[in-house]
Amino acid sequence: MPVVSFANLFFVSLIALSAPALLGFFPRLRIPSVAVAIAAGIALGPSGLGLVSVDIPVRILSLLGLAFLLFLAGLEIDVRRLRGRVLLLAVTGYGLTLVLGALSGLLFAALHWTRSPLLLAVTLSATSLGLVVPVLLDAGQAEGRTGQAVIAASSVAEFGGVLLLSLLFSTAGGTIGARVVTLIVFVALVAAIGAAATMAGRAVQLDRVFLRLQDTTAELRVRAAVALLIGLVVLAERFGLETILGAFLAGAIVGVVDRGTTTHPRFRAKLDAIGYGFLVPVFFITSGLQLDLRGLFASPSALLRVPAFLVALLIVRGVPALLFRGSIGARNSYAAALLQATSLPLIVTATQIGVALGLLHPVNAAALVCAGLLSTLIFPATALALLRRRRPPAGQPRPAPMCEGMW
Structure with missing residues (x-):
């Protein structure tokens, strides 16, 4: 067996x-x-004390963590919420986001902070659904008009960000036209796989087998989900697309097949345990280990990019939330703006792709990630203060936050 050290992975697991x-x-x-995990990675990594580095075991598990993170994000997409006027406003808002993002990208390109205004527009366009939903649940707004509006807008933004990042900035190369054709074929194939999975889920005999083995050591349902995840990641890679798209769509398929069933209530908890309990933290900590904070703190002008990117994030994702003002009121629309501007996973992913393609300097990538970190620290807490709390009736348990491992 080859000699492989797990010392760095041990320190990463301690941080997690x-x-x-x-x-x-x-x-x-x-x-x-x-x-906190990213900050700890920064402090203990090459930019800080230099105690932990990214070696082969950490890098491989980090890639698996990224795939599982996007898988769990796709799992949260509820297509039943994406309909009617709410969907129209969400799509319109995302279109406005891309326009504002493109203008911000042009401004930052003029300042030589990026070589691709479009990459910056896509980076600023997403909302972290996994960080937004717990805030809405805590405020008792998840099922109300405000919650429905924010969840729909966040779902569209997260899906759109992953799709555009994979389509426009694939590390596999190729022209955009070729990628569009490839994407159409890939989506058609994924739709066929999704239809086949839905039909298989309705097969009585197969359902009985899964039901009998789902909570045994076979963990058949979890194994099927992991196999689908890895299969679509490999398929996206073979098609020359970013693997994150395959992971995201795998989660969406599992979500559609599983949603509304009551025969396997522990299935989602098991997937969360694999993701948030093991793989996803490795990805975020590794992202912190790889951040070039020394260059960021080398000059005041470089450090000023963090608040500049944070303001851009608030404008690009926050302003479109005002489209909901007529239906949810001014105060709640301001809270929605803050929630929609909460983003981190796609920023981390997009900056890594940008650095790999030579479109983003590591210092600017670090500034963007720091801005994303600040958005998760400032915006949800402020939004929670703005939203009217609605306590559950006496004797009724308070709903548990989704993606609890993210908080």
């Missing part, structure tokens, strides 16, 4: 354990544990 454990002692602090 310590971040939520420390936050657990201060439950009133609305700080996502992923922000």
Whole structure:
């Protein structure tokens, strides 16, 4: 067997354990544990104390963590919410986001902060649905008009960001026209796989087998989901698309097949355990280890890019939320703007792709990620203060936040 050291992975696992454990002692602090994990990676990595580095085991698990993160994000997309006027406003808002993002990208390109205004527009266009939903649940707004509007807008933005990033900035190369054709074929094939999975889920005999083995050591339902995830990641790679698109669509397929069923209530919890309990933290900590903070702190002009990107994020994603003002009111629309401007996973992913393609300097990538970190620390807490709290009736348990491992 080849000699492989797991020392760095051990330190990464300790960071993954310590971040939520420390936050657990201060439950009133609305700080996502992923922000603490990235900050710890920065402090202990090459930009800080230099105690932990990214070697082969850490890098491989980080890639799996990214795939599982996008898989879980796709799992949260509920197509039943995306309909009618709410869907129209969400799509219109995302179109406005891209326009504002393109203008911001042109401005930052003029300042020589990026070589691709379009990449910056896509980077600023997404909303982290996994960080938004817990805030809406805590405020008792998840099922109300405000919650429905924000969840629909966040779903469209997250899907659109992943799609555009994969289509326009694939590390596999090729022309955009060729990628469009490839994407159409890929989506058609994924739709066929999704239809086949839905039909298989309705087969009585197969359903009985899955039901009998789902909570045994076979864990058949979890294995099927993981096989679908890896299969679509490989398929996206073979088609020359970004693997994140395959992971995201795999989650969407599993979500459609699984949603509304009551025969396997622990299925989602098991997937969350694999993702948020093991793989996803490795990705975020590795992102912190790879950030070039020394270059960012080398000059005041470089450090000023962090608040500039944060303001751009608030404008690009926050302004479109005002489209909902007529239906949810001014105060709630301001809260929706803050929630829609909360973004981190896609920023981390997009900056890594941008650096790999030579479109983004590592210092600017670090500034963007820091802006995303600040958005997760500032915007949700402020939005929670703006939203009217609605406590559940006496005797009714308070709903548990989704993606609890992210907080």
